[in-house]
Amino acid sequence: MKKLKQLMLAGSVAFSAAGVVAEENVLNVYNWSDYIAENTLANFEKETGIKVTYDVFDSNDVLEAKLLSGKTGYDLVVPSATFMARQIEAGVFQKLDMSKLSNHKELDAAMMKKLSALDPDNAYSIPYLWGTTGIGINVAKVKERLGDDFPVDTWDLIFKPEVVSKLADCGVSMLDAWDEIVPSVLNYLGEDPSSTDKNLLSGKVTDVLKSIRPHVRYFHSSQYINDLANGDVCLSVGWSGDILQAVDRAAEAENGVEVAYIIPKEGAGLWFDMLAIPKDASHPNNAHTFLNYLMRPDVIADITNYVWYPNAVPASTSKIDEEITSDPSIYPTPEVAANLFTFPVYGPKFDRQGARMWTAVKSNK
Amino acid sequence: MTNPVRPAQFLKSFGRGLVSGIPYFWLLLFFVIPFVIVLKISFAESQIAQPPFTDLTSFADDMLTISLNLFNYIDLYEYDLYLDGYISSVKIAGISTILCLLIGYPIAYAIAKLPPHARNLALMLVILPSWTSFLIRIYAWIGLLKNNGLINNALLGLGLIDEPLVMLHTPIAVYIGIVYAYLPFMILPIYTNLVKHDHTLLEAASDLGATPAAAFFKVTLPLSVSGIVAGSMLVFIPSVGEFVIPELLGGPDTLMIGKLLWSEFFNARNWPGASAVAVVMLIMLIIPITIFQRYQAKDLEAIADD
CATH class of the missing domain: 3.40.190.10 (Periplasmic binding protein-like II)
Structure with missing residues (x-):
């Protein structure tokens, strides 16, 4: 004791x-x-x-x-x-x-x-x-479906229904981050990427996203690294370094998958x-x-x-x-850098509208 | 002589009060208090601050002002995705419950018919998987269901299919996940009910000329209704608000209220709106919970009558 x-x-x-x-x-x-x-x-x-x-x-x-x-x-x-x-x-x-x-x-x-x-x-x-928010592709699968001459340095790959529909069967994924996708769509449409015009959001932007929605397999912000590297998806809208890690992993695995990261010529978010x-x-x-x-x-x-x-x-x-x-x-070289835009800071109201638009698009309603 | 009895009696009634008080205390601590907090937030307004919503009460110039913001509830009506979400959640939970019943009842029946020593082993086997974390078991289904997964590779290897079946990220995967995860909650109450049945009733039915099937539908099934209801409620209620399974196994178009709640809370950063969704969901669940309670009460009375 x-x-x-x-x-x-x-x-x-x-x-x-x-x-x-x-x-x-x-x-x-x-x-x-x-x-x-x-x-x-x-x-x-x-x-x-x-x-x-x-x-x-x-x-x-x-x-x-x-x-x-x-x-x-x-x-x-x-x-x-x-x-x-x-x-x-x-x-x-x-x-x-x-x-x-x-x-x-x-x-x-x-x-x-x-x-x-x-x-x-x-x-x-x-x-x-x-980094930048751009596109990762499985080079062989995309070429096989779009033809050798199709220019891949464009947002058409994902935002044009005629193009993305051809890739749907080999798997298309998108970041689950509307605050980066919306400015990318605005930029693609030739609008100001930092626009907070709610009519643009519920109009043109939503139209583009809904038109491509059926061809997107999933929305996720980290899973695509492995899936790109394994060949489970052939197109991902994602973050530069993540896609480059997929490039690296695929090369190391020697599984016949070749991944490439693209900053589209229309510009990309920084x-x-x-x-x-x-x-x-x-x-x-x-x-x-x-x-x-x-x-x-x-x-x-x-x-x-x-x-x-x-x-x-x-x-x-x-x-x-x-x-x-x-x-x-x-x-990015100075020419590429000139095309990059920064993402905007959103206020609570636009934030809510954007998030809801995104939920509606994702759920295909 | 009466004096020494009193403290004992007091202790007895005190003890009884304590025992019956524990469930109420439990209910207060883990249901009423959290619910009141959520209810409070649902009447607030979002703002950029920590925490990201306004206070309901303000005290200025000797005036206590309570401001209730009803916008979040009005907003629920105006945002039609919520209605879709509720309907789809109830549908998914309902179908899963029926599937669980169709699979669970025969299993429970078979276990109840086993000799007593084998029953415990069988029950053990039903419960055993839940010794592993729920999350890990759902993740395991990803490995089974994905395009590159075990099931597809096995089917491809056997030459039964040429292209992988897309199962992951579909509603089917959600049903598989929910049925798998909640099946024990269906089996156990039904088993508990079936095992108490009096065998002589079935003998009597057979003596009176009933076929085994007729005896089952006229005697066993009606007697086991309370087990079925209990099992169904235990599956249905948590499935309605399920988040993990649709998130991990479902596709983006598997709309469930749990996921909508998540996106309102995390993506839209609208805590008051998310709280309003939660409150409405709870109110909608009170109906099945009441049915469940009533059947349980009946069941208890029946036991007391025995």
Whole structure:
């Protein structure tokens, strides 16, 4: 009995000793699926002794619902810039402590200026990776159905019923993200991609989407990586790096599938994923340490090499495989870049209309 | 002499109160309180904030103002997809319930006819799959049903089909998923009912010239109605609001209210609207729940009468 008491006493002493330390050596990160290099976390843990718990999501909507309910338990999250703008307005993030971010100077100044439209003074966020929303195709299957001479660098592939109907049998998929599909359709129709005209939305845009709906097998934002690589679908509207990962996986599997990523000539949407710290994070210091680590050229270069998304640290470019940096579908050439447009930030009303239009289109009603 | 009895009596009635109080406490904690919260949100308005809806009450200039926003309920009528969603959910749940009954009743009947020691083993086999996580079992069906999946590969290998059957992301996959997941909830109540039946009734029927089939339809089936109702309700009620199965196995055109609720909550970021959908769904489910309660009460009375 006496021993037990001693043991308990020792235990409670140890417990209170741990309490004195300001922050436990833990960091909870919530990031997109397939969105980090294999060695990033292990090296960080080795260098700092901070243990990282790493969870993943595949839609901005899920992240936003968690952030808006509060107490997510996460210390670092990765919303896309347009979503982040609204979340900053809702007051869910804390301002970054620049004194803890010595590598902040590594960030691309021009990009930071562009992003300050969404995050004034770049006070709450730093860019992680960016990319475009384009089309992934199974080269052989698409050629077989459309003919060798069909130009594949166009949104006609998906938004023209006569074309997409020929691909329906080998599988067509689309991102389940209306806020990226609607601007892409608007752009395809020659309208302003950031238009919030509700007549356009319920008219022309809905017409296009309904006309192609019967030929789309599913709407999902992560499943298409595997399906493209395995040949289960032959056309996906998806995110650049994800489709390029499918290209890579198919090549590695040597299963006879050749996947290609296309930025259509009509132009494509450009997006940025941002790193931000929730206001109620319990380990903000560790989060800053991790942010600073992610801005190191060697670290972020490894990530780009692995996930095929470009980053915002110019000094990392020399450390990235030439195969990636010379690919205009990843690092767009100035001519391609001129055709890219950024996604708009929507207000609550348009948001609701868009989401409902999307549900109606998806359910084919 | 009467004095020492009183505390004991008090304890007895206190204990009784405690025991009968637990279900009420359960109901209060896990049903009434969450429901009131959802009801409250359904009368709010969305806004860009954390949480993303307005407060119902405001206190200013010594005035307590309660503002109820009925827009979300009016909106339900005006947005016709919801009606489609409700109808389709009830249809899918109804058909699944019938399928479960058609498959579950013979299984329950067969188990009830087994010798007692074999019954437990058979029941165990019915329950055993649910030791694995529900989500994993539904994911397993993806592997079975997909174009490149086990079933298609087996059929292709046997030369029975030339092209893979498209099963995943179709309504058929949703029915398979729901029937598979909820079948034990149909079998168990029916079995519990059947196993209590008095054998002599069937002997009497046969003595009076009834064929086994006639005896089944005139004696066994009517006696097992309460089991059928209980099983059907246990399948129907959760299937109506099912989200995981249509999301994972169904196609985008499998419209169910659970999925609409999700999209209103997550995609449209309209928490008050989603809460209104949930409230209406609950009210619609109260009808079958009441039927279920009534049959259960009857059943209990019957047991008490025995």
